[in-house]
Amino acid sequence: MRSPAELDDVPWHDLTHAYGSAEDVPQLIRALYEDDQETVDEAIYELYGNIHHQGTVYPASAPAVPFLAHAACHVPGKREDLLMLLATLADNGPGDSESPHWPGSVVAAICAELARVFPELLPHLDDTDRGIRRAVLRVIAAVAGSLHAELRAEVLARVDVLYATDPVAAVRADAMVVRVLSGGSEVEALDSPLPEVRLAAAVLAAERSGPPYAPRLVEILTEDGADPDPGDDNYPWPGTSSQDQHLTGLLSQDPDAALTIAAGWIAAGDIGSRGSWIARQIMETWRGREPQALDLLLAALPHQGEAGGPAHGLSTIARWVRHVPEPGAALRDALYEYARTEQGESAEAALLALTHSRDPRALDLVLVLDLHCSGAQTLQAAALSFPEAGDRLIPAIRSALAAGATGNDAIHLVAALERFGTAAGQAQPELVDCLRTGRGAVVAARLLGRVGTPSTETTSALLEAAQSTDASLSIAAAVAHYQHTGEADPALRTFETLLATAKGPTHWYLAGLTPLGSAAAPLLPTIEPLLTARYDWTRMAAAEAHHAITGSPDRAVPVLAELISAAPVGLSALKALAAIGEVPEHLRPTLRAFAFSPLRLLSDTPFSEETHADEELRALAWRLLTDG
Known part of the structure; x- marks a missing residue:
């Protein structure tokens, strides 16, 4: 290790980090020893941002290691944080472009430095603080392959003791992971009496086997993964920040297993919305999984927190149900009940979901909705789902526009009119007013060009808008003016000017x-x-x-x-x-x-x-x- 007194012996000005010169690194390391807690926290935050930035390390990272190790030993209040910074710097995996097995790589240099100072960090494996013990295990997981044989054997012997005797189950699970990553087997741990150990072993086994995951692993992940240890952020898995992150990444590779596990977690209370998150992840990753995942999201709604109610889950259902060719009756009935009985955001989200599901009952509810917030969005969804109902929806849309809808509401309403083809021309007065008042003006101009009837008022409004300093509005209005009049010159002048003065794409x-x-x-x-x-x-x-x-x-x-x-x-x-x-x-x-x-x-x-x-x-x- 190296003390702060040796910082000036390193040519930091010749080294670089994420933001250029590493001249500021000595100041940040010295700040770790300050008495002011805020100063220390800020220094750690800055170090995470420059010598390690979004998974990347730099030439200044390895020279910082012996100084950070010294701080980890001499700044007790921040020992866990500094050990985790060291582990994060040394992180590497089989698929990484850099690894400690690549001579000359930055990661190799970091691991070499960390291996040299590791004997002085090892005593903290006996710390009374479980977080510090877990952080040391995290360091071991990252650097074990770079330790010389004798030290490695000593380290793994001590890890075996932790696995057998530590009073904290999460620490035992971490120790088991280190043993497996160092060449051991997780098979025995699958039958451990400790759920934390079984869960970690199942994650390891799933990673090793690849999808599809064995029924025994799915069973363990379902039963033991529903309520993970809340302090698992220090999970000693190189390349990830937590066991949960690694597990969800594995589950996204096997949709059948993931949906089974998500169902179990939701049935157990959907703690932390983890089951719901997996269901959403599967829909975002795999095609054709929406029906099963939506059923799970529906089952999870009663578990959502009282503060926000089921609004978030209903919004997710609204987003995805439109991609299901024929949403099931049970789902639609449940959405109908939520739309009728919930209040505020939850009711609006439920009605949007019901509308996207193309349930005929939604149309009646939409038309009696007091238009506010997402009301305009729901009208747009109704126009998309019920294009045959223009005779009922167009008057409602016109009324909302005439009432002064602005911003995204105006855009949603004009977009809703587009679904009715030439019939949208009935709203020409409202569209012209939108154009003149700048409410959804770009989409209003485009729609006027397609469905509007030429008139002096409309042509004049379009020509005026074509002079706008807003390029999008200028183009839309100029083209619509051409579509109304057949006069190309105003549009040509608009495009010539914009193309000639464009500074970017x-x-x-x-x-x-x-x-x-x-x-x-x-x-x-x-x-x-x-x-x-x-x-x-x-x-x-x-x-x-x-x-x-x-x-x-x-x-x-x-x-x-x-x-x-x-x-x-x-x-x-x-x-x-x-x-x-x-x-x-x-x-x-x-x-x-x-x-x-x-x-x-x-x-x-x-x-x-x-x-x-x-x-x-x-x-x-x-x-x-x-x-x-």
Whole structure:
């Protein structure tokens, strides 16, 4: 170990951490010895942020180790925190790009330094504080492979003693993990009388075996994992911060086991909402698991805390039930009861979920809802679920807009009107007012362009909005003005100005250009160079615009085909190819992968009211395969 007196012997100014020069590291280490608690805490926080930053270590990290070890021994009040910092610095796993087995790596240097000072840390394995004993075990788990044979044997012998005799079951579980990570077996521990030990052993066994997990492991994880030790954050598993984090990561790999375990945890009270979290995680990771997971979320609602009630769980159900082709009657009946009997946010979330489930009873409830907060969002959901009910919903939407809905409420209401096609033209007066007053003006302008009836008032409002300093509004209004009048010049001037002055990616502007079609031909000299732009979204938007203007797929299709991937820009490119009606043959294997993957390839878009991006990718790929 090295004391603070030796800090100036290290050329910190030549070393770097997450934020550049490591010149500040000596000051932070000296601060660990201050009497002021706030100063010490701030120093530890800063060290976590610079010599270890979001899982990455740096050239300054290894030289700091002997000084941190000295502080861990001489700052008793922060011993556990400093030991954990040392363990975190040394963390490594088989899949890491750096490891102590890679000569010259930063992690190798950290582990070498930690191995040198470890004999002076080992006595703390007998500390009376369980947190400190667990922190030392965490250090051992990270550095055991770097200890010389004699020291390693001594350390593991002491770990065996802890496993056999420690009065704290969680410490015994940690000791068992260290034994297994050092070459032992977890099989015997699966039959331990201590649930903490059995649980840790089952996690180890699941990691070693991989999915699908054996029934015996699922049984242990279900029974012993429902209420884990609240102090397991120091769990000695390299690369993770806790046993729970590692376990949930493993469960996401086996949806059948995960849903079984989640059901058990929910039946046991859904402590910490852990069962609910697993159910959500499975829906986000795997396709087609929504029905089972939603049933679990429904079962978990009575366990949610009194303060917020079931609002959060109902909101999650509302988000996912729209992706189920035919939600079950039991689920819909339960949502109906919650919508009728709950109050405030819980009632609104239940009604939104019932509406997304396409239950006919939702329509009547929506239309008597006092529109506030999520009322506009619920009306949008109703328009999505009941497009045939325009004669009932359009008057309600118009009334809400006329009452002065602003912000996201106005956007939701205008988006709701879009679902009714030309019938939305009935709301032209309200849309023009939105445009003039800046309430959901961008979406109002776009809708006016598609369904509005040309009139002097509307044309004037669009032309005025086209002069807006808000680029999105300017584009939407200019294009809508063209759609009303057939006059392309105002729109062309708008796009010419924006494309000429853009300081960043131009795809936001190009995306609004396609409704102009061939009328945008004067812009081709500006658009064609963008087909080879560095930014993928710009290339995608330029290809889409080029096809809209020329009607020829020759330049657009190769650009779009190159962008196809399981990413947002890849999905947009696939939509554009589908609209063109020409999908190159060499993309068929990729389309098959999109269509048949059991895993979700795209994450949900949080603000989407229509469909999950992955569902859209799968459906589009399937349609293109069958059409071809």
